[in-house]
Amino acid sequence: MGADFKYIDSELGQIIVQFLLYAQKEKGYSELTVGAYKSDLEQFMDFLASKKIEPTAVAALSKTPLRLFMHSVREQGLKARSIARKIASIKSLCRYCVKQRIIAINPAKTLVTPKMDKPLPVFLTSTQANELEETSTPITESARDRAIVELFYGSGMRLSELHGLTFGDIDKRKMVVRVLGKGKKERFVPLTDQAVVAIGEYVKERAGGAGVNDTVFVNAKGMPLSKRQIERIVERSLSRVSLHRKKSPHVLRHSFATHLLDSGADIRAVKELLGHSSLATTQVYTHISREHLIKAYKLAHPKAEASK
Numbered sequence: 001m002g003a004d005f006k007y008i009d010s011e012l013g014q015i016i017v018q019f020l021l022y023a024q025k026e027k028g029y030s031e032l033t034v035g036a037y038k039s040d041l042e043q044f045m046d047f048l049a050s051k052k053i054e055p056t057a058v059a060a061l062s063k064t065p066l067r068l069f070m071h072s073v074r075e076q077g078l079k080a081r082s083i084a085r086k087i088a089s090i091k092s093l094c095r096y097c098v099k100q101r102i103i104a105i106n107p108a109k110t111l112v113t114p115k116m117d118k119p120l121p122v123f124l125t126s127t128q129a130n131e132l133e134e135t136s137t138p139i140t141e142s143a144r145d146r147a148i149v150e151l152f153y154g155s156g157m158r159l160s161e162l163h164g165l166t167f168g169d170i171d172k173r174k175m176v177v178r179v180l181g182k183g184k185k186e187r188f189v190p191l192t193d194q195a196v197v198a199i200g201e202y203v204k205e206r207a208g209g210a211g212v213n214d215t216v217f218v219n220a221k222g223m224p225l226s227k228r229q230i231e232r233i234v235e236r237s238l239s240r241v242s243l244h245r246k247k248s249p250h251v252l253r254h255s256f257a258t259h260l261l262d263s264g265a266d267i268r269a270v271k272e273l274l275g276h277s278s279l280a281t282t283q284v285y286t287h288i289s290r291e292h293l294i295k296a297y298k299l300a301h302p303k304a305e306a307s308k
Contacts, residue, residue: 005020005042006042006045007049015057018100028183029182041089044060047069057097061093061107062107073086087108094106120284129153132149144206149233150195150199151195158249161180162249163230165215166215170216185275187275234248234251234252
């Protein structure tokens, strides 16, 4: 990542390549995140070239070029989310440069991120989650696919976390799974009875056995599944119970968190289970739970008939 950066021959370009490697190797950011950084920072370099600004760290990483760049981005009519992402890329680069003592002061601190309404996560209802389990039979899908769905919904792990899972991470006796999250942060998540059973059934038919260091989910040839293959498995499963257009592994993660909070789980415990670094990230699920409560009230309370 970064070796094919468009402006690698310039001073700032070389710094950006080092930043991308740092984000990937040391911070443990996903390929998707690092790819977004690369795209945004190439656009920044395109802007500098169009304005004939010398692409050195000192000249380019200062308030005026950064503000001019963000002004040009806003004039393109991009959505607030896209603008916010570009600002985040610039800010991350500047923080890195300060840390590496390439620049003394962070010029991106004054960049203002546009306000945006966060869309509520898509999730299954409890009924849909039960239907998903009931329709997970040997006739409709393989033991491997059932185990994948059970792990996602039962543990709340991310796609990248399940993709990198080895049998050594699974402790059936203690019924926990070791998860390596963002920034290589380790956490332990309980396993459901259904997940343990599903994994056991899958191991019986798994190609190549099940060694401690082996990747858990493989294809018929014993090769690890790609992330896209895992996404397709989840899409097929969710298509049986959900009409939502979004049918990704994150829907099962969102369902995991929402159903825990709906059942009275402490939000701090849910935060740890999800591997969130900030409680604010987890609080979106409390908003969903409140909406559920209001909807249930309007449907069930006799005094709420006028609101139906």
